[in-house]
Amino acid sequence: MPSSAHLGSRLDGSRLDLLLRLVESITASPDLDHVLDRVVQSAVSLADDSHSSLWILQGSRLVKRAEAGRHLSAIPRRTELDIGEGVIGRAALQQQTLVVPDVQADVRHVCREYYRAEKLVASAATPLVSHGRLVGVLVLATRSADALGDGEIEMLTAFAGHAAIAIESGVARAQAQRSAESFRDLVDTLDAIVIEADAETFQITFVNHRAEAILGYPRHAWLTDPNFLVNHMHPDDRDRAVAHRMAATAKGRDHVMEYRMLAADGRVLWVHDLVRVLPAEAGGRRQLRSVIVDITARKQAELELQEQRQLLTHLTRVATLGELSGALAHELNQPLTSILSNAQAALRLLERGTIDLAEFRDILRDIADEDRRAGEVIRRLRALLRRGETPRQPLDVNDVASDVLRLTHSELIGHGVAVSVQLAPGLPKVRGDRVALQQVLLNLVVNACDAMRQDQPLGRELTVATTQDGDGAVRVAIVDRGAGIAAEGIERVFEPFFTTKEHGLGLGLAICRSIVAAHGGRLGAANNADRGATFWFTLPPAP
Numbered sequence: 001m002p003s004s005a006h007l008g009s010r011l012d013g014s015r016l017d018l019l020l021r022l023v024e025s026i027t028a029s030p031d032l033d034h035v036l037d038r039v040v041q042s043a044v045s046l047a048d049d050s051h052s053s054l055w056i057l058q059g060s061r062l063v064k065r066a067e068a069g070r071h072l073s074a075i076p077r078r079t080e081l082d083i084g085e086g087v088i089g090r091a092a093l094q095q096q097t098l099v100v101p102d103v104q105a106d107v108r109h110v111c112r113e114y115y116r117a118e119k120l121v122a123s124a125a126t127p128l129v130s131h132g133r134l135v136g137v138l139v140l141a142t143r144s145a146d147a148l149g150d151g152e153i154e155m156l157t158a159f160a161g162h163a164a165i166a167i168e169s170g171v172a173r174a175q176a177q178r179s180a181e182s183f184r185d186l187v188d189t190l191d192a193i194v195i196e197a198d199a200e201t202f203q204i205t206f207v208n209h210r211a212e213a214i215l216g217y218p219r220h221a222w223l224t225d226p227n228f229l230v231n232h233m234h235p236d237d238r239d240r241a242v243a244h245r246m247a248a249t250a251k252g253r254d255h256v257m258e259y260r261m262l263a264a265d266g267r268v269l270w271v272h273d274l275v276r277v278l279p280a281e282a283g284g285r286r287q288l289r290s291v292i293v294d295i296t297a298r299k300q301a302e303l304e305l306q307e308q309r310q311l312l313t314h315l316t317r318v319a320t321l322g323e324l325s326g327a328l329a330h331e332l333n334q335p336l337t338s339i340l341s342n343a344q345a346a347l348r349l350l351e352r353g354t355i356d357l358a359e360f361r362d363i364l365r366d367i368a369d370e371d372r373r374a375g376e377v378i379r380r381l382r383a384l385l386r387r388g389e390t391p392r393q394p395l396d397v398n399d400v401a402s403d404v405l406r407l408t409h410s411e412l413i414g415h416g417v418a419v420s421v422q423l424a425p426g427l428p429k430v431r432g433d434r435v436a437l438q439q440v441l442l443n444l445v446v447n448a449c450d451a452m453r454q455d456q457p458l459g460r461e462l463t464v465a466t467t468q469d470g471d472g473a474v475r476v477a478i479v480d481r482g483a484g485i486a487a488e489g490i491e492r493v494f495e496p497f498f499t500t501k502e503h504g505l506g507l508g509l510a511i512c513r514s515i516v517a518a519h520g521g522r523l524g525a526a527n528n529a530d531r532g533a534t535f536w537f538t539l540p541p542a543p
């Protein structure tokens with residue numbers, strides 16, 4: 001902005017005073033249209049019986065945006081001009097003030113007819129240039145040539161310098177306002193809750209209108225309750241969500257959370273919350289901006305899917321146990337038979353009348369041991385038949401394998417399968433769901449048994465081996481001497497519903513693979529060099 005000291009050197013005191021008042025009046029207004037009106041009104045106040053128009057550069061054209069001064073005619077006139085067109089266009093192109101004392105004598109003037117009808121004689125067009133950029137052109141026309149003397153031209157050009165700056169900042173403000181409005185529109189059309197909150201207290205400072213429709217609380221409730229967000233989280237998720245948010249915010253990290261919120265009508269909504277931590281503005285505190293999306297439908301579908309998967313896993317486990325029922329009955333029968341024969345022996349001893357206390361104690365001890373054995377079988381079965389997941393815990397894979405071999409003991413003997421067990425000592429524990437891992441082994445052992453049905457009973461051999469991989473993972477392998485898998489079908493056996501068995505579901509291996517994958521391990525198969533197949537899986541060591 002030119003300094004008043006500089007202007008003072010060329011303008012006398014009263015004119016300088018007028019100029020200062022005019023500049024004050026145009027810079028005071030925050031509204032662009034108002035600024036434009038004030039500019040033309042100020043311009044006409046510089047010369048008697050004058051008319052002023054203001055042309056703003058829009059793209060590559062000059063567009064008339066404001067005018068002031070008395071009109072005599074209703075003659076139509078131009079409202080848009082190209083740069084370089086007429087006197088106004090030229091003033092813009094050359095970026096200098098063009099003064100025309102006799103409009104009718106100047107052929108460059110494109111609006112001579114209009115000037116004649118309006119009885120306007122002289123004109124001055126001065127470019128509005130702010131920071132070296134052309135903003136528009138200010139025109140002042142008078143009904144006498146004298147009214148547009150050097151003094152008026154000097155005032156006009158001095159004023160134009162200030163007007164240009166005021167207009168440019170008005171345009172910038174209008175643009176900023178438009179983009180703020182369109183941002184707010186966008187925020188309100190999003191099907192999401194958008195909030196801004198203090199990063200330390202979580203007090204909400206902004207919430208969009210959609211929030212009302214999504215959760216049903218009025219916006220002022222969000223803004224006035226200092227703990228609104230925390231108070232409307234599901235009590236089961238509150239501590240976890242708040243702790244996560246505090247930890248992430250303290251480090252200035254953007255973060256994502258899923259939790260449940262309570263709607264005004266009592267519904268529980270699952271939400272996905274994307275939180276940005278905004279840097280603190282000068283002297284202010286850090287703010288959070290959250291975009292919260294309702295994901296209840298997706299979450300419900302996920303939960304249903306998970307429930308169905310669990311149900312299926314359970315059903316296939318029950319089906320496998322059903323296949324084993326004969327062998328399991330036998331497994332239970334053994335200790336019971338043994339208990340019976342021990343009890344009969346004790347009775348005989350009593351009948352004989354001569355009680356050998358040591359022998360009697362041995363018999364009772366045997367009965368107790370066998371009873372424990374039967375109890376163990378029932379315990380294992382009950383665990384396998386129970387629905388739902390069991391909690392993850394550190395497990396010894398060798399224990400899990402022994403459990404399964406004990407359960408399948410009678411089945412294997414019944415099919416004449418010789419079992420060789422090679423369990424590596426000192427394996428690291430794995431973290432897992434005991435029942436799920438038992439199910440994996442159970443299916444692999446039953447599959448191996450099935451694969452050897454066609455063999456001569458003498459050739460039926462099953463090896464269960466545990467080892468530790470090079471990378472520390474525990475590896476379990478089940479090796480059979482059956483017919484093997486058709487070479488092109490090794491990956492196919494893991495597909496759901498792939499079965500070559502008359503009564504098979506074809507789900508066993510698919511479920512095994514998902515269980516092993518959920519434990520962070522891998523399940524694979526290969527045919528042995530000589531005979532049969534090896535199914536193996538790995539599990540990472542517990543952290």
Ligand SMILES: Nc1ncnc2c1ncn2[C@@H]1O[C@H](COP(=O)(O)OP(=O)(O)OP(=O)(O)O)[C@@H](O)[C@H]1O
Binds near residue numbers: 451483500533
């Ligand atoms: N040890 C093996 N040797 C040869 N083929 C095998 C072996 N294990 C599995 N297969 C093949 O993979 C198929 C799929 O096995 P999977 O356990 O998924 O289903 P299934 O045993 O047929 O039925 P179920 O759902 O009752 O377990 C089997 O039908 C069989 O053709």
Ligand SMILES: [Mg+2]
Binds near residue numbers: 443446447508509
């Ligand atoms: Mg199977």
